[in-house]
Amino acid sequence: MRKTLHKWHAYGALLALIPMLLISLTGSILVFKAEIDNLLMPEKLQVNVAKTADRLPLDTLIDSVKNAHPNFEVGTWEIFDDKQRSDAAYIIQHKSSDWFKVYVNQYTGDLLSKPVGLNSDFTDWLLDLHFTLLMHNAGIIIGFVVACILLFLALSGLIIYRKFWQRFLTLRWQGAKRILFSDMHKMVGIVASPILLILSITGGYWNAAELLHENTEHAHDQIPTQVAPRYDKQLSIQHLHDKAKTLISEFTPTYLVLPYEDEMQITFFGDVPTFNPLNSEYASTITFDSQTGEWVHQQDVRDNTTGAVIIDSFRKLHFGDFAGLLSKLVWSTLGLSPLLLGFTGCYLFYKTRRMKTQSKHNRRKLHSSNAQISG
Structure with a gap:
């Protein structure tokens, strides 16, 4: 089960990699939208x-x-x-x-x-890029799919590395690059997973709500x-x-x-x-x-109602401005974690595939040598 989940975790990340990195980068910048606007457009x-x-x-x-x-x-x-x-x-x-x-x-x-x-305005364009990928409804659909995949990645990562506390703060610098990147991937993923869960749920909700609004209220306008x-x-x-x-x-x-x-x-x-x-x-x-x-x-x-209060809280939870500068810094920093997770994950996926290919090649070579000796 864990092996299958690990495989789907890798494939899901690869499928959503490019839009997820774009959404991650723009979102981390937009945490400071008000500050950037004041800097760029004081007049x-x-x-x-x-x-x-x-x-x-x-x-x-x-x-x-x-x-x-x-x-x-x-x-x-x-x-x-x-x-x-x-x-x-x-x-x-x-x-x-x-x-x-x-x-x-x-x-x-x-x-x-x-x-x-x-x-x-720059940050409004950036917001459109973040929300629709400049593709209107098609981009909103992609964003919803990416949010669902991010939710799966965060949950599956917690399951796969559920015993993370055993080596949570361990980075084996002297080991092979593959080992170091594996440690980094686990550490960053575990630290960022609560924020990624929040961002995926709130972002996915808004994408779904916008699509529903457009298709029900404006379909025949x-x-x-x-x-x-x-x-x-x-x-x-x-x-x-x-x-x-x-x-x-x-x-x-x-x-x-x-x-x-x-x-x-x-x-x-x-x-x-x-x-x-x-x-x-x-x-x-x-x-x-x-x-x-x-x-x-x-x-x-x-x-x-509790449901209405929770949905209203999505705004501050998504942008991380509920505790001033401190929460903004945390949201902006951990919001960038998919960039590091994507890089280390791709490297680990490539190395694993290469090792499996090399192992299969060695087995074939050994089998061929044994056949020649037997013959």
């Missing part, structure tokens, strides 16, 4: 205003985007109020399904960039013909924002979704203080009717 992301500065009303900010870009409608909006990071408005071009992003100074109303494609807001223009989005803060105790809105498809409503995602470090900043939601502004639904993560 777009940094506002650096006084601590006493107040945000302008969302209605004013939305109007500023609309006035500057009349051929677009606002679809969603990232909300920040830390006096440092700018807001980001996600806008849809009229009579199309093309989305763009524009950065906005939420304290002055100034637009800090022109509309750019969702994958135009026509190109949108939106040329005006899909909500009553008399509604004050800022009023709904302020109302949302009163409906859920200590609710801080972080993301606004305006109706950009038929039958959508106005929804605020937000953060609430909890004792769970894995709750995301989008864990709670409040929804209002897009025509009347009446309350429709709310979801407080503190009252959610």
Whole structure:
């Protein structure tokens, strides 16, 4: 059984090697997406205003985007109020399904960039490469398969090397290269396996969820013909924002979704203080009717089911930002482990195959010599 599992472990790794290495490398970089963005695009992301500065009303900010870009409608909006990071408005071009992003100074109303494609910025392009391999739905399918294989590799590795503690910290430097690489493969694999299990489960879930969403909700969609807001223009989005803060105790809105498809409503995602470090900043939601502004639904993560809380935790578990810089460093470092595991694993696979071939050749040669002597 162990021998068969070892064989499937090797074949699975070889099958998924290239996309897995690409996903691993990009994922480790994306752990520091916010820091990289601030370094590369300070003029777009940094506002650096006084601590006493107040945000302008969302209605004013939305109007500023609309006035500057009349051929677009606002679809969603990232909300920040830390006096440092700018807001980001996600806008849809009229009579199309093309989305763009524009950065906005939420304290002055100034637009800090022109509309750019969702994958135009370096880290956004890197995120697309990580999630879809730049192959759209086909890449998402490949990513899901790779996540399943990575899950199998992590589990099978734990089973194969279940007695790892006997030589866990042993690296036989004086031995043959094959022995050293075997020790390294086991050590790194065991250390990284908990993180790899988390990444494979969370990543695989998001791939599956995206495929299900695309195939059920958008399978027969026509190109949108939106040329005006899909909500009553008399509604004050800022009023709904302020109302949302009163409906859920200590609710801080972080993301606004305006109706950009038929039958959508106005929804605020937000953060609430909890004792769970894995709750995301989008864990709670409040929804209002897009025509009347009446309350429709709310979801407080503190009252959610265990399943909903676990799924929400996938965001922080996948990106490793639940414990600040420390968890990011751990996730980024161990997220690179498939590169070392792939290199050492390929070497061990090659050496094992070569040794088996050489052994078979020696047996044939010996058999031939014995036959000649007998003859």
